[in-house]
Amino acid sequence: MKIAFFSAKTYDKDFFNRHNQPYGFELQFWETHLGPHIVNAIDEDTDVVCAFVNDRLTAEVIAVLASKKVKVIAMRCAGFNNVDLEAAKTHNIRVCRVPAYSPEAVAEHAIAMLLTLNRKTHKAYNRVREQNFSLNGLLGFNLHGKTIGVIGTGKIGKAFCKIMLGFGCVVVAHDPFEDKELIIMGVRYLPLKALFSTSDVVSLHCPLTTENKYLINKDTVATMKPGVTIINTSRGQLLHTDDVITALKSGYVTYLGIDVYEQEEKLFFKDLSGSIIEDDKIQRLMSFPNVLVTGHQAFFTEDALSQIATITLNSINELVNGLEVSDPSVILA
Incomplete structure (x- = not known):
């Protein structure tokens, strides 16, 4: 299974690669934010898109994701005001987040x-x-x-x-x-x-x-x-x-x-x-x-980044594989 990460920094790569070992997902990292300018470049074999606070998951972007058969949008943050949840529901794309990380x-x-x-x-x-x-x-x-x-x-x-x-x-x-x-x-x-x-x-x-x-x-x-x-x-x-x-x-x-x-x-x-x-x-x-x-630094601790990676990957695993969701608060759509 392939996950495309957007707005990815060095520390995202480090922590997600570290905590991906039990799952063995294929991880692809993009430094750019997700938006209309880049969404068409996503590979056709991408199952999950993992986004952050400044990515733009508009109805237009979600429609393209749906056409590429993306199954899950995973927000590696608590906020979701940048996601069109109604569009995700319309296209049957599941959306999850990290409601509480340290x-x-x-x-x-x-x-x-x-x-x-x-x-x-x-x-x-x-x-x-x-x-x-x-x-x-x-x-x-x-x-x-x-x-x-x-x-x-x-x-x-x-x-x-x-x-x-x-x-x-x-x-x-x-x-x-x-x-x-x-x-x-x-x-x-x-x-x-x-x-x-x-x-x-x-x-x-x-x-x-x-x-x-x-x-x-x-x-x-x-x-x-x-x-x-x-x-x-x-x-x-x-x-x-x-x-x-x-x-x-x-x-x-x-x-x-x-x-x-x-x-x-x-x-x-x-x-x-x-x-x-x-x-x-x-x-x-x-x-x-x-x-x-400060530049959106409040979340930036070893403990928080470990929890973000762990919770995000676990939620993706549960949603993509049809498993029972262990924490319903992570699911948005």
Whole structure:
């Protein structure tokens, strides 16, 4: 059986080859993202397409996959907003994902961004290397006792809540499905407006849907506490970039940490150090001293990559061979 991987990096090859030994699948790796520009180049004997966050599984692309007899689309990530599920169902192509791969990896990265922005360890590191031991401009604040607003308490959001409780924070949350364990631990669920108005830090851990696109915009920012910190390790389009830039310029938003960006497919996972980046919005964001941008790095741990490869290959094996699916949450269509 042949699997074609798109948006494949060296680490994808390493981890999937390592965990493929029990299955013996034929693995083909493409560095380019999957979209209309490349889908016709897929070999006719390809059984499975394995895609990532910035691949474009539109109805047009899925129709071509169906014509080539592709049986499964395997998303090696939790998000699936870039897949036309209705088109996949129409063409009888099964779709699976990795709903939970080391949720602690993403939660810990969100906290790393929060601590870096607050305590300015990135600036201190560069100063000391230049023998500058001055503390001017490095003033931070205690997280202990601060109110942390968590939007989305799935596995990643839940892991984030637990860590913040360990810091001695007051944790409030918003999610359509309240987690009883978190409530017992002291997390208080609130409507969004109440969460925004009471939180010193707002951290996003929800999937992107049509309903919550640009959840963070000029109107919702206006309901937040002045001086709020916003962290987004979920999906770029949860945050309206222009509106947040305006809030940063006015000082209403004190810190912003983003590991995702609404136009990231043109930037992230690439070495552009020798290029001129034409995206004025990301350039503007990176010009702020109180903004931290990382390139969709939150998932990037040894543990998470091993789990992604293991879960993806197991799901493919079950779907292609008609076996009973061990975890129904991985199946999207």
